[in-house]
Amino acid sequence: MIAILGLLLGVAVGIWLSPTLPAVLQPYLPIMIVAAMDALFGATRAYLDHTFSDKVFVVSFISNVTIAALIVWIGDQIGVGSQLSTAVIVVLGIRIFTNAAAIRRKVIHA
Amino acid sequence: MPDEAPRGARRFLTDFLRPSRSQAVMALILFICGLAAVMQVTANSADAGYSTMRRSDLVELLDTLNAQSRRLEADIAELESTKSRLESGVDAQRIAAEEATKRLDELGILAGTLPATGPGIRMTIVDPQQQLTPEILLDAIGELRDAGAEAIELNDQVRVVGTSWVGGSAGALVVDDVALDLPLTIEAIGTPHSLEEGARFRGGLVSQVEGPAVGGSVLINQVDDVIIETLHRVSEPQFARPA
Numbered sequence: 001m002i003a004i005l006g007l008l009l010g011v012a013v014g015i016w017l018s019p020t021l022p023a024v025l026q027p028y029l030p031i032m033i034v035a036a037m038d039a040l041f042g043a044t045r046a047y048l049d050h051t052f053s054d055k056v057f058v059v060s061f062i063s064n065v066t067i068a069a070l071i072v073w074i075g076d077q078i079g080v081g082s083q084l085s086t087a088v089i090v091v092l093g094i095r096i097f098t099n100a101a102a103i104r105r106k107v108i109h110a
Numbered sequence: 111m112p113d114e115a116p117r118g119a120r121r122f123l124t125d126f127l128r129p130s131r132s133q134a135v136m137a138l139i140l141f142i143c144g145l146a147a148v149m150q151v152t153a154n155s156a157d158a159g160y161s162t163m164r165r166s167d168l169v170e171l172l173d174t175l176n177a178q179s180r181r182l183e184a185d186i187a188e189l190e191s192t193k194s195r196l197e198s199g200v201d202a203q204r205i206a207a208e209e210a211t212k213r214l215d216e217l218g219i220l221a222g223t224l225p226a227t228g229p230g231i232r233m234t235i236v237d238p239q240q241q242l243t244p245e246i247l248l249d250a251i252g253e254l255r256d257a258g259a260e261a262i263e264l265n266d267q268v269r270v271v272g273t274s275w276v277g278g279s280a281g282a283l284v285v286d287d288v289a290l291d292l293p294l295t296i297e298a299i300g301t302p303h304s305l306e307e308g309a310r311f312r313g314g315l316v317s318q319v320e321g322p323a324v325g326g327s328v329l330i331n332q333v334d335d336v337i338i339e340t341l342h343r344v345s346e347p348q349f350a351r352p353a
């Protein structure tokens with residue numbers, strides 16, 4: 001319940017205060033959001049598998065987001081930023097779909 | 111495992127209601143996620159996403175737009191030239207059609223296949239002694255043509271054209287297989303004054319008819335609107351072809 005409250009609070013703060021990210025970080029925000037979504041789906045799957053550990057989740061979340069942003073940043077530096085961001089999103093998308101399929105099997109056994 | 115689902119649901123419910131350290135961690139992470147998502151959505155909708163794009167993307171976008179605009183300009187130029195070409199083509203075709211129609215009318219009057227009207231003369235030849243010979247009539251037609259007659263009609267029966275022939279005998283004239291009754295009426299379209307002079311000159315038609323050999327009389331009226339409605343039937347040429 002606290003987790004749901006946290007999500008709602010985040011959305012509310014984002015809407016009311018409308019904070020702005022530094023311009024340097026702005027190109028990497030979409031990638032970071034996709035990485036976070038991947039981590040959240042992975043956490044849900046782990047929870048349903050009874051293997052959820054908050055420490056593992058926090059570490060995987062932070063490392064996922066950081067690595068995703070880092071890969072795209074490096075890509076920008078060497079001139080293949082848009083291609084690498086596409087690659088990262090494709091990989092993360094595949095992982096999200098795989099996790100979603102596992103969650104679906106756990107919840108509705110189909 | 112029939113009770114697997116109820117047990118999972120119960121576990122979820124107790125986890126949901128009981129605060130724990132992992133719930134707090136999840137709350138923090140989800141807070142960050144929601145914040146980031148909202149920030150991204152507002153940034154996207156605020157400025158159509160251009161400010162969040164990389165420089166190379168922007169350059170590429172600009173290139174694409176430039177190429178597109180060049181292509182569209184080329185399209186415009188091509189379509190403009192097509193349009194003007196079509197317009198001039200339509201114009202030329204219309205003028206050609208008008209010319210052709212005009213020419214057809216002229217040729218129709220000349221060939222005797224179209225009725226004609228205009229200023230001219232009406233000439234009546236009275237020949238009580240029936241001495242009017244085909245030669246005199248042929249001379250008369252030739253003189254009228256010399257005087258600029260554009261259409262000639264005899265007795266409202268025969269249209270005189272290029273292939274007309276004059277035959278018969280004195281007092282029983284035949285033109286194009288049609289026997290002409292007397293008195294003979296000749297209608298001609300042209301300049302009335304010239305046509306009358308063409309008949310009246312010394313040694314011309316009037317002199318011949320009113321002379322002692324024929325002993326007839328000629329009456330010439332200048333008319334503003336001579337109407338010639340007799341048509342010449344043109345037969346299809348059997349041997350001649352357009353060269």
